[in-house]
Amino acid sequence: MALEFRSVTKQFGTGDGGALTAVSDISFRVDEGEFVSVVGPSGCGKSTLLSMTAGLYQPTSGEVLVSNEPVTGSNAHVGFMLQKDLLLPWRSILQNIEFGLESRGVSKADRRDRALKELAHCHLEGFENHYPYQLSGGMRQRAALARTLAIDPQIILLDEPFSALDAQTKLLLQNSFARTIAESGKTTLLITHDLAEAVLMSDRIIVLSERPGSVVAEIRVDLPHREEPLKRRIMPEVGDYAAQLFKHLKLEEKAA
Amino acid sequence: MTSQRAVLLASLVLLALVLAAWQFLPTALGVPVYIIPTLSDCLAELARMWQVEGLLGHFLSTTLYTILGFLIGSALGAVLGYLLGMSEFWEKVLSPYILALQIAPKVAFAPLFIMWFGYNAMPKLLVTVLIVFFPVLVNVLQAMKTVDRDLVNLARAYNLSRLGVFFKVEMPSTLPNLMAGLRIASTLAVIGVTVGEMVGGNTGLGYLISYGSGQANAAMVFDAIVLLTVIGFLLYSALVRIEARVLHYLPKAHG
Numbered sequence: 001m002a003l004e005f006r007s008v009t010k011q012f013g014t015g016d017g018g019a020l021t022a023v024s025d026i027s028f029r030v031d032e033g034e035f036v037s038v039v040g041p042s043g044c045g046k047s048t049l050l051s052m053t054a055g056l057y058q059p060t061s062g063e064v065l066v067s068n069e070p071v072t073g074s075n076a077h078v079g080f081m082l083q084k085d086l087l088l089p090w091r092s093i094l095q096n097i098e099f100g101l102e103s104r105g106v107s108k109a110d111r112r113d114r115a116l117k118e119l120a121h122c123h124l125e126g127f128e129n130h131y132p133y134q135l136s137g138g139m140r141q142r143a144a145l146a147r148t149l150a151i152d153p154q155i156i157l158l159d160e161p162f163s164a165l166d167a168q169t170k171l172l173l174q175n176s177f178a179r180t181i182a183e184s185g186k187t188t189l190l191i192t193h194d195l196a197e198a199v200l201m202s203d204r205i206i207v208l209s210e211r212p213g214s215v216v217a218e219i220r221v222d223l224p225h226r227e228e229p230l231k232r233r234i235m236p237e238v239g240d241y242a243a244q245l246f247k248h249l250k251l252e253e254k255a256a
Numbered sequence: 257m258t259s260q261r262a263v264l265l266a267s268l269v270l271l272a273l274v275l276a277a278w279q280f281l282p283t284a285l286g287v288p289v290y291i292i293p294t295l296s297d298c299l300a301e302l303a304r305m306w307q308v309e310g311l312l313g314h315f316l317s318t319t320l321y322t323i324l325g326f327l328i329g330s331a332l333g334a335v336l337g338y339l340l341g342m343s344e345f346w347e348k349v350l351s352p353y354i355l356a357l358q359i360a361p362k363v364a365f366a367p368l369f370i371m372w373f374g375y376n377a378m379p380k381l382l383v384t385v386l387i388v389f390f391p392v393l394v395n396v397l398q399a400m401k402t403v404d405r406d407l408v409n410l411a412r413a414y415n416l417s418r419l420g421v422f423f424k425v426e427m428p429s430t431l432p433n434l435m436a437g438l439r440i441a442s443t444l445a446v447i448g449v450t451v452g453e454m455v456g457g458n459t460g461l462g463y464l465i466s467y468g469s470g471q472a473n474a475a476m477v478f479d480a481i482v483l484l485t486v487i488g489f490l491l492y493s494a495l496v497r498i499e500a501r502v503l504h505y506l507p508k509a510h511g
Contacts, residue, residue: 076415104415
């Protein structure tokens with residue numbers, strides 16, 4: 001399924017009656033099976049895009065379309081993951097993975113089957129009866145991915161899912177996520193502030209400006225090994241792409 | 257391990273010292289029995305109370321009303337806490353009253369309840385319910401206000417109904433606070449019953465305190481206080497055990 005933002009603007013009311021524009025006139029498209037990253041300075045409304053796609057709130061103007069249908073509420077085709085793993089601490093890992101299926105009319109036996117399948121998919125065998133506090137940060141994030149995949153979403157939204165991890169875990173997890181996502185062929189939108197991560201994982205990168213966020217550049221990453229960022233990482237071209245992003249984000253001017 | 261044994265040993269020695277001091281110091285310092293009775297005076301009085309004053313009945317009555325008041329008060333507090341937690345509007349409208357009632361000394365209501373309901377079990381039960389109610393209410397309400405918004409959003413994105421969000425996310429999220437509120441409430445429940453019994457009626461350990469003090473029988477008062485403490489301690493310990501079971505998923509603090 002494809003995801004499309006059509007002239008999307010979102011304003012939030014501030015307490016004193018004013019309005020804050022989070023994103024302004026954003027248009028771009030993520031094709032079916034494509035992996036697109038959105039980068040931008042902090043506070044540029046990256047996460048706002050994600051919340052609107054998940055149907056948590058509506059754009060002030062413009063439309064968010066999932067397979068050409070405007071998103072009007074919570075959407076069974078969209079699964080999202082944040083920097084926080086959002087595992088329910090009182091549930092075992094297996095029960096956590098089942099969480100998303102519980103209000104979708106999936107039978108108990110079916111839920112268990114699908115959860116076990118995703119558990120294996122995300123390399124968490126043997127941890128089904130553990131509780132979140134017993135797992136490392138990387139494993140918890142994998143459990144969160146398993147929960148996201150269990151509902152079989154057509155579109156996956158990732159909001160800085162690796163940013164709270166240490167450098168090594170991050171690389172390994174990026175690799176494992178990339179492979180899992182490539183295998184399932186799902187449309188993916190990754191929100192990140194890590195430029196290298198965007199280059200390593202995406203087909204295309206959207207660069208947003210400072211708030212109010214608008215699209216300043218769109219960069220196609222013409223490199224192989226999207227399903228294996230660790231391989232892409234050692235390619236010399238990666239540096240060029242990162243430099244391009246650098247330029248679009250005007251980081252040098254800001255550093256001066 | 258050795259440190260654990262050292263702690264145990266030190267505790268036992270301290271206990272023996274306290275008991276010995278209780279037994280011998282009052283006599284040595286010439287304090288009369290009606291001011292501070294010795295340990296053996298208290299034990300003898302305990303036996304007399306058991307045989308003559310129907311101590312068991314008083315003890316059981318106090319225990320019953322402590323538990324009953326605790327259960328009713330905490331159930332009401334939790335339910336209201338959850339309801340207000342779901343409605344910001346009513347929480348704002350009612351919060352001044354809640355604050356006022358919370359600050360008002362609940363035990364001071366006891367004579368009023370006796371005027372309203374007479375010399376029966378109702379006043380002490382009401383005082384207990386009232387005193388137990390607030391810590392539970394306040395803890396639950398506070399927890400409801402601080403439930404992780406992202407968790408709620410996740411549940412909403414997974415299509416959960418309002419009730420589903422409550423039972424699957426909000427309620428379990430508030431359990432640690434609820435349990436903390438219940439623990440505080442359990443210690444207060446004994447106070448509520450005691451005051452109720454002291455002010456009116458002729459049953460319970462609180463009654464024995466006012467009766468004993470009227471007779472200058474300090475040993476009786478001492479015994480009643482110790483037994484009240486025992487009731488409170490048992491209730492508290494039961495809650496700690498329940499809490500350990502309910503909150504098994506929280507990492508345990510070692511050390």
